[in-house]
Amino acid sequence: MKRAILSITEDGLRLGLKIQEASSGHLYTLEKYINSGTPNIYPIKGNLKDFMAYVFVEYKEIVMIMSSGIAVRSIAPWLNSKLTDPAVVVCDDSGKYAISLVSGHIGGANKVAEEIGEIIGGQAIITTASDNRNIESVDMLAKRLSLHIDNYENAKLVTACMVNGKSVGYIDEYGILNNGKKSDCSNSAIIYIGNKAKPTIEVKNKTIVKLTKKCLVIGVGCRKGTEPEKLIAAVESIFNENNLSPVAIKGIATIDLKGKEPAIIQLSNYYNVNLNIISREDIKKVEDRFENSTFVKETIGVGSVCEPAAYISSNYGKRIVPKVKAGGITVSVYEVKNVEVIDE
The missing domain is CATH 3.40.1390.40 (Udp-n-acetylmuramoylalanyl-d-glutamate--2,6- Diaminopimelate Ligase; Chain: A, domain 1)
Structure with missing residues (x-):
């Protein structure tokens, strides 16, 4: 569950139930307002400020039905960065306003405030300068x-x-x-x-x-027992020479015979991306598009590895770096087809 709803008054609890019914979420209130006839309500344990430490870790969206002052003082110790803090929206318990308080953009609090305003029949308060000028930040x-x-x-x-x-x-x-x-x-x-x-x-x-955008697929092949550091260094060198950003790496691709090669597995771990294994049967369907090695074909049944693997894994995308050979290692880079529709 990504949303927590917190109330500290009886009117706030009624408003919280309305929000929960319309949008789901875990509803928390003071223990004195909880009775056996009201399911799906959880107690705020201890004081609110300490309890918010738990809420900040467990939820991506937080709706606090209370005064802005109480909300600010209770979350202040747990604020870290606009890049990681959850969205925080504050509502008064009469339901007049839904105020985007923290992480309006990246956390999504501005959108949450608009949603909550619709649910409670109140006004969403957005204070970010770009939004109020209809400018996309x-x-x-x-x-x-x-x-x-x-x-x-x-x-x-x-x-x-x-x-x-x-x-x-x-x-x-x-x-x-x-x-x-x-x-x-x-x-x-x-x-x-x-x-x-x-x-x-x-x-x-x-x-x-x-x-x-993460849209580059690295196709790789290497000799058995290649040192992981050597393969990583080869990829880094190719990216540097071609002025490519490693942030754009979406995945690593190789042939099925190399799917358990430690160096290739370590390469995908190093960049924290998926390793895509392409079967020899699929490579045979497209290998005539690429430079082939007779020796490789006699050895593994296909004449090329890194380029067709990257080509297939990129959804038959655009070649950015053709095959590069470096001491038993082959590397190529492809850009995923239809970059504009990639949604991570």
Whole structure:
């Protein structure tokens, strides 16, 4: 269960039951308001401030039916970062307002406040500057398009430029923003969307925020017993040489015969991505598209490993780096087909 609803008055409990009925969630209140005839209500154990330590860990959305002052004092010790804190919405127990208090964007409190306002027939209070100007902030853009932000401080600065009426340029290598690739990049702030480790523009005196989608599949092959460190170093070298960001790595792909090779398993663990095993039968269907080795074909039944594995695993996507050979290791990189529809 991702939502907790907390009330500390009888009117608040009635409002909490209304919210729970309409949206689900675990409802907590003071023990004195709980009786055997009211199921699915849990007690707030101990004082509220201490209890919130548990709630902050267990729930992604928190609706607090109480005064803003009580809510702020009870959650203050547990606040950590806008990147990790749960969404917190505060309602008065008469149901007039639903206030987005913490994590309005990344945590989703602004949307939760709007939802709760609808349920209770009250007004959602949103105080973030970009929302109140109908401007999509950088973090909300990234959230909507499943993009990873490289620098949250720069994201804030670029959003501030938009809020203050300054023009912001963009480079979109995926073609998912306004159906375009590039805007005026002479502006002082730039949004870069793509796979590059370093955007290929002059960034002097510009604030630039990089947004990256996990859309690259690394196809690999290696000799039995290859040292994991050697394989990782080969991949890192190829990414550096091609100015590719490791943040964009979505998965590792290899042939079924290499599915249990320790170096390849370690590579997927190193990047914390899935290892996709491609059967020889599937590779045979596409291997004529790629450079083949007679020796490899006589040995394992197919003439190529890394490229067809990456090609298939990327949903027959676009080749970014052709096969690279390095001391018993082969590596290629493909971009997943239809990057714009990837939803992590």
